[in-house]
Amino acid sequence: MLSFPVTGQVIDTVKAVPDSELVVVAPVTSLIAADHKYDDGKMIDLSWVPSIDDRLVEGNVMGYKVYRIEGDSEPETIAELAPGSNAYNDQSVERGKLYSYFVSALSSNAETPSIRTAPIQPQREWLNIELINVLIMALVLGGAVIYFIETARRGKKLFVRKIAGLEAVDDAIGRATEMGRPILFIPGILDMDDVQTLAALTILGRITRVIADYDTKIFMPVSRSLVMTAGRETIKASYQAAGRPDAYSDDMVTYITDEQFGYVAAVDGIMVRERPATVFLLGAFFAESLILAETGNSVGAIQIAGTARPAQLPFFIAACDFTLIGEELFAASAYLSGEPKQMGSLKGQDVGKAIAMAAILIGVLTATIGEAWNVEWIQHITTGLRDIFSTR
Amino acid sequence: MKRQIPIIITFLIGMIMIFSFFIPPLEGLEQTCSLFFDVIAVFAFFLGGGNLMRIHLNKLRRRKKDWGFSIVTLGGFFIMLAAGLLKIGNPGGIAASPTTEGSLLQEIFTYVFLPLQSTMYALLAFFVASASYRAFRAKNREATILLIAAFVILLGRTPFGMMLTAWIPESFSVLQVPNLAIWIMNSPNLAGQRAIMIGIGLGVISMSLRLILGIERTYLGDESV
Numbered sequence: 001m002l003s004f005p006v007t008g009q010v011i012d013t014v015k016a017v018p019d020s021e022l023v024v025v026a027p028v029t030s031l032i033a034a035d036h037k038y039d040d041g042k043m044i045d046l047s048w049v050p051s052i053d054d055r056l057v058e059g060n061v062m063g064y065k066v067y068r069i070e071g072d073s074e075p076e077t078i079a080e081l082a083p084g085s086n087a088y089n090d091q092s093v094e095r096g097k098l099y100s101y102f103v104s105a106l107s108s109n110a111e112t113p114s115i116r117t118a119p120i121q122p123q124r125e126w127l128n129i130e131l132i133n134v135l136i137m138a139l140v141l142g143g144a145v146i147y148f149i150e151t152a153r154r155g156k157k158l159f160v161r162k163i164a165g166l167e168a169v170d171d172a173i174g175r176a177t178e179m180g181r182p183i184l185f186i187p188g189i190l191d192m193d194d195v196q197t198l199a200a201l202t203i204l205g206r207i208t209r210v211i212a213d214y215d216t217k218i219f220m221p222v223s224r225s226l227v228m229t230a231g232r233e234t235i236k237a238s239y240q241a242a243g244r245p246d247a248y249s250d251d252m253v254t255y256i257t258d259e260q261f262g263y264v265a266a267v268d269g270i271m272v273r274e275r276p277a278t279v280f281l282l283g284a285f286f287a288e289s290l291i292l293a294e295t296g297n298s299v300g301a302i303q304i305a306g307t308a309r310p311a312q313l314p315f316f317i318a319a320c321d322f323t324l325i326g327e328e329l330f331a332a333s334a335y336l337s338g339e340p341k342q343m344g345s346l347k348g349q350d351v352g353k354a355i356a357m358a359a360i361l362i363g364v365l366t367a368t369i370g371e372a373w374n375v376e377w378i379q380h381i382t383t384g385l386r387d388i389f390s391t392r
Numbered sequence: 393m394k395r396q397i398p399i400i401i402t403f404l405i406g407m408i409m410i411f412s413f414f415i416p417p418l419e420g421l422e423q424t425c426s427l428f429f430d431v432i433a434v435f436a437f438f439l440g441g442g443n444l445m446r447i448h449l450n451k452l453r454r455r456k457k458d459w460g461f462s463i464v465t466l467g468g469f470f471i472m473l474a475a476g477l478l479k480i481g482n483p484g485g486i487a488a489s490p491t492t493e494g495s496l497l498q499e500i501f502t503y504v505f506l507p508l509q510s511t512m513y514a515l516l517a518f519f520v521a522s523a524s525y526r527a528f529r530a531k532n533r534e535a536t537i538l539l540i541a542a543f544v545i546l547l548g549r550t551p552f553g554m555m556l557t558a559w560i561p562e563s564f565s566v567l568q569v570p571n572l573a574i575w576i577m578n579s580p581n582l583a584g585q586r587a588i589m590i591g592i593g594l595g596v597i598s599m600s601l602r603l604i605l606g607i608e609r610t611y612l613g614d615e616s617v
Contacts, residue, residue: 038416039416039419040416040417040419040420124416124417125416126415126416126417127414127415127416128413128414128415128416131413131414134413134414135414138410138597141594141597142597142601145597145598145601146601146605149605149607191433192429193426193429195596195599195600198599198603198611199599201610201611202608202610202611204610205610205611206610224433224436224440225433225436225437225438225439225440225441225443226432226433226436228436228439228440228443229436229439230611233612234610234611251447254443254444254447255439255440255441255443255444256444257444258440259505259509260509261508261509261512261513262508262509264512265508265512269461273457273458287513287516290516290519290520290523291512291515291516291519293523294519294522294523308592308595308596310585310588310589310592313588314527315523317527318523318524318526318527319519319523319526325588325591326588326589326591326592326595327591327592327594327595328595329595330592330595330596330598330599331595331598333608333610334602334608337610341607342602342607342608345598345601345602345607346598348598348601349594349595349597349598352593352594352597353590353591353594356590356594
């Protein structure tokens with residue numbers, strides 16, 4: 001049992017070892033215990049300078065033991081760390097209690113404790129000041145979106161550029177109708193807690209309204225049970241809105257499997273057997289993106305794809321007729337609805353883009369001029385911009 | 393009420409998620425909400441399994457087209473379910489983890505499921521080849537630029553590319569194919585990717601606001617779409 005450690009007071013950790021055989025190592029120094037900034041008062045950060053005997057070559061330090069003393073109680077071991085460690089984050093403290101710490105450097109048969117830190121009490125902070133830049137940006141962007149929604153609601157006409165992939169939706173549905181073949185809608189492989197899946201379902205709602213009007217067959221295989229439930233509700237509502245509730249069937253949306261490649265195998269099979277005239281690939285996709293898109297291409301389907309995963313976009317662009325790139329996926333529902341409120345939210349995004357473009361332009365100019373001519377105040381602008389647009 | 397309650401829940405949870413990012417005492421709430429989602433998803437899993445059985449049993453009963461595949465699907469489903477629930481062949485008995493080495497579930501997973509999964513993944517190589525063939529046809533200006541960039545990158549990552557332009561003096565080393573490939577990846581390619589990422593970030597903010605404020609209700613099955 002350790003109590004009241006004193007620096008350099010060697011403790012025999014292996015019983016019955018004569019003092020002359022103890023491997024004594026130097027203690028850690030500059031041990032500091034500090035309240036973890038911007039948390040709920042549940043963490044304390046420790047840092048120290050490792051023992052001078054902690055070396056890769058001919059070093060005797062086998063590791064470190066972190067001890068904690070709560071109030072006047074006995075020390076307890078809270079962590080055992082590898083050689084070379086110089087910090088520890090204690091996440092098992094309680095707000096309002098006093099703690100002090102010491103760290104022992106371990107040799108093969110002894111440990112040398114450091115000086116004990118002054119008692120410290122973890123504090124709660126109500127606002128994470130380090131994220132204030134993010135908060136301001138969120139307020140500006142959120143404010144811009146709400147402002148343009150209100151502007152659109154008051155009847156002001158807002159210009160939104162044409163999105164080729166969405167302009168082609170009606171033609172793609174019409175093609176399936178004329179050919180008498182089904183439409184396949186694939187909403188990605190993630191669950192309802194992913195915003196891309198939500199975006200896919202909002203688009204589904206818009207296009208099934210048209211599908212219901214045209215009396216075309218739609219089939220939606222899914223890899224998540226919750227998406228199946230939400231997909232059915234969405235399609236059912238669209239059929240009801242189109243005045244054709246009788247044409248709706250639960251079999252339009254079927255659960256396949258949560259397994260990525262099991263799902264792909266099943267969907268590929270459906271494509272080859274049913275030969276859909278139109279395939280929508282909208283949502284979150286991973287390695288399966290190209291397998292699905294190429295199979296769709298091989299059966300001669302017109303394909304409209306969209307994802308917010310940049311790594312999958314090249315595959316969709318290569319294999320599909322139209323691709324909604326990133327933000328277009330999120331804009332699709334608003335675009336297809338044509339509702340002023342929804343269109344207003346798209347306009348709000350443009351403010352964000354304008355800020356991003358201005359920041360990039362100023363950043364490039366100041367970084368170039370600042371480095372080329374070594375102008376300090378211009379370099380400060382670059383640093384300031386970098387701080388504004390980064391999180392710590 | 394059927395539509396209002398989900399909108400109220402979406403608003404409250406959305407606000408909690410936003411505030412918990414900036415207010416440390418609310419950090420725990422974010423994780424609690426995620427746990428709630430997991431619990432709901434587990435219950436929904438029964439719906440998914442039930443649906444799978446219903447569809448395929450129905451297909452078998454009515455001898456619909458391709459009903460043979462339904463036998464394979466249902467067979468796989470029930471064998472895995474029984475192997476997992478009854479811990480068949482599990483060396484640790486009924487109390488052990490279903491994935492214990494040597495159990496039937498683990499054996500099927502290792503010797504049937506994983507090879508099938510790898511087979512599907514391996515198809516990607518052939519699909520990349522066929523998609524590249526179409527994408528790299530120089531049918532217009534953009535496709536030609538894509539073709540040239542792809543050619544330089546492919547060449548730059550082979551020893552032949554290095555050998556081909558090794559004679560270029562050090563002062564013009566940027567013109568060596570491997571360096572050109574690195575420049576394409578780190579400058580135009582990265583700039584394009586970042587532009588897409590900025591757009592995605594803004595799109596997510598706008599979409600989230602529409603959902604939280606109840607402007608976008610299509611995903612709830614709103615009939616007024």
